[in-house]
Each structure stands twice: as C-alpha cells, then as structure tokens.
Amino acid sequence: MNIWIAIGLTAVGCYAVKFIGLLIPAGLLERPLVQRLAALLPVALLAALTAQQTFADGRVLVLDAKAAGLAAAAVALVLRAPFLLVVAAAVLVTAGVRAMTG
Amino acid sequence: MTSAGSGLTLLQTCALSLLVFTGASQFALVGALAGGGNPFTAAAGAFFLGVRNAFYGLRLSQLLALPRAVRPFAAQWVIDETTAVALAQPTRRSVRIGFTVTGLTLYVLWNLTTLLGALGADAIGDTDAWGLDAAGPAVFLALLAPMLRTTMERVVAGLAVVLGLGLLPVLPAGVPVLVAALAAPAVLWAEGRRRTRTGPDEDDDTVGEGR
Numbered sequence: 491m492n493i494w495i496a497i498g499l500t501a502v503g504c505y506a507v508k509f510i511g512l513l514i515p516a517g518l519l520e521r522p523l524v525q526r527l528a529a530l531l532p533v534a535l536l537a538a539l540t541a542q543q544t545f546a547d548g549r550v551l552v553l554d555a556k557a558a559g560l561a562a563a564a565v566a567l568v569l570r571a572p573f574l575l576v577v578a579a580a581v582l583v584t585a586g587v588r589a590m591t592g
Numbered sequence: 593m594t595s596a597g598s599g600l601t602l603l604q605t606c607a608l609s610l611l612v613f614t615g616a617s618q619f620a621l622v623g624a625l626a627g628g629g630n631p632f633t634a635a636a637g638a639f640f641l642g643v644r645n646a647f648y649g650l651r652l653s654q655l656l657a658l659p660r661a662v663r664p665f666a667a668q669w670v671i672d673e674t675t676a677v678a679l680a681q682p683t684r685r686s687v688r689i690g691f692t693v694t695g696l697t698l699y700v701l702w703n704l705t706t707l708l709g710a711l712g713a714d715a716i717g718d719t720d721a722w723g724l725d726a727a728g729p730a731v732f733l734a735l736l737a738p739m740l741r742t743t744m745e746r747v748v749a750g751l752a753v754v755l756g757l758g759l760l761p762v763l764p765a766g767v768p769v770l771v772a773a774l775a776a777p778a779v780l781w782a783e784g785r786r787r788t789r790t791g792p793d794e795d796d797d798t799v800g801e802g803r
C-alpha cells in the first residue's frame with residue numbers, strides 16, 4: 491500500500507510540475523538568474539544521485555564493484571560512446587568484477 | 593527495469609511508467625523505496641527531480657504556442673528528450689511535429705520496455721549478480737555528462753556529490769539529495785558575489801546554457 495501511495499504522489503506531483511511550466515507566463519523565464527538556476531539544478535540533482543547510487547547501500551557508504559562499473563561508463567563517455575554502450579560497459583564491468591571477487 | 597528487483601509488483605512498475613513518465617523520477621522513487629525510505633520522502637525526492645520539467649515547459653510553451661485545451665495532454669510529454677528535439681527545430685511547425693513524434697514514440701517504447709523489463713526481471717532472478725544495479729547510475733552519468741561544460745557546472749556537480757554522500761548517513765533517506773540540490777543556488781550566489789567584486793568584465797561563462 492505504501493508503494494501505491496508513493497506512486498500516486500509522484501504521478502500527481504510530476505504531472506503538476508510539467509503542466510505548470512506550460513502555464514507560467516514567459517516573462518519569468520526571461521530573467522537570466524532563473525534560466526541559469528534551471529540549467530544548474532538538474533546538474534546538482536543528477537550528480538548527487540549518481541554518487542549515491544554508486545557509493546551507497548541504503549544509508550551506508552560502500553566501495554564495491556559498482557564503482558568500477560561507473561568508472562567504465564565514464565571512460566566510455568569520454569570516448570564519446572553511444573548511450574547504450576555506456577550503460578552496457580557499466581553493467582558488464584560491474585558483473586565482471588563481482589564474478590572475479592566472488 | 594530496475595523496479596522489479598526492488599519489491600514493486602508488475603502492476604506497480606507499469607503504473608509508474610504510464611503515470612509518471614519521467615525516467616529520473618521513476619529511478620529515484622524506486623531507488624528510495626528499495627533503500628527503505630518511507631513513501632513520502634521517496635515521493636518528495638522523485639518530485640524534486642521532476643521539477644526541471646517545469647523549466648522545460650516554460651521554454652516549450654513559447655515554442656509550441658499550444659491552444660489551452662491541448663496543454664493538459666501535451667504536459668505529460670514534457671521531458672528531457674522531447675525538449676531536446678523540439679529546441680533543435682527551426683520552425684514552429686517542425687517544433688510541434690518533433691515534440692509530438694518524440695513524445696508518442698518514447699511514451700510507447702518506454703512503457704513497452706518497462707513491461708518487458710518487469711517480466712524479464714522475474715526470469716533473471718538476482719539482478720545484482722548481472723551487474724544491472726550499475727545501470728541506474730550509468731544512465732544518470734550519461735545524462736549528466738553533456739551538462740558539464742563550464743567550470744561552474746562542474747563545481748555544482750562536485751559540491752552536490754560531496755553533499756549527497758556526506759549527508760547520507762546523518763539525514764533521512766531522500767533528504768540528502770534535496771540538500772545537494774542547493775549546490776546550484778549556492779554556486780550561483782558565490783559566482784554573483786565574485787563577479788561584483790572583480791567587475792563584470794571577466795564574463796567568460798556562456799549565459800543561458802539551458803538545454
């Protein structure tokens with residue numbers, strides 16, 4: 491039941507913000523500060539989430555095979571690999587390191 | 593997808609893709625629930641990730657110039673990919689076509705792959721053994737990488753990583769990410785102060801690097 495509550499809240503909230511964007515007058519967006527903040531917020535959120543999903547297990551910080559997987563993804567990105575290859579590199583390296591370290 | 597491995601049923605997984613339809617929020621919600629977060633903080637984290645879609649909508653409403661009656665339906669498709677495609681179009685007609693085609697295609701594919709992924713996850717069993725738990729952060733990293741063009745964006749990302757990891761053991765699940773988001777206004781504020789001290793001439797960042 492808790493999961494349905496979370497899904498419901500997220501669905502309503504996420505739809506509302508999508509819709510609000512279409513309704514707000516354009517004048518607000520033309521302020522440079524709002525534009526820069528809008529560009530930087532996803533950067534902060536994605537960076538924090540990436541780090542947490544890689545180096546955290548629940549609320550405990552860990553260093554495991556996922557770190558190697560993410561490093562592989564980073565290398566693939568530097569080499570300008572396509573999106574799916576980046577994800578595949580992370581998955582394969584993580585699985586490989588896990589298989590070796592048992 | 594990853595949600596089937598974290599205690600969500602098939603129906604819940606598919607409802608998430610149909611109703612929420614913004615990948616980062618879905619991953620965040622599932623991750624927070626799997627990490628034992630309560631539904632309200634989990635939903636809050638997912639909600640704040642979805643907030644950027646409001647800023648996309650601001651830009652898209654100017655470009656699409658949709659009639660009021662259509663807006664509630666178009667809203668569900670206001671996401672990273674449709675915005676990226678729409679912003680790249682030269683005329684209003686092609687903006688509308690680009691938005692609609694991208695939105696429809698992604699909506700169908702995203703929900704199909706969610707269904708197949710949820711069915712497949714049961715067959716695969718332990719997703720961790722296959723390294724699939726690394727797919728989530730790799731997707732985020734791939735979305736993040738093109739945004740890290742200027743020093744300022746890199747500083748924001750670095751600060752957010754430090755905040756997100758450093759506060760994880762001391763704050764409830766979902767809250768550290770929200771605090772990490774404050775890296776954006778904090779760096780903007782510090783940058784503003786630096787500029788007023790050194791004068792506006794050292795304006796080396798490109799302004800308005802919105803996506």
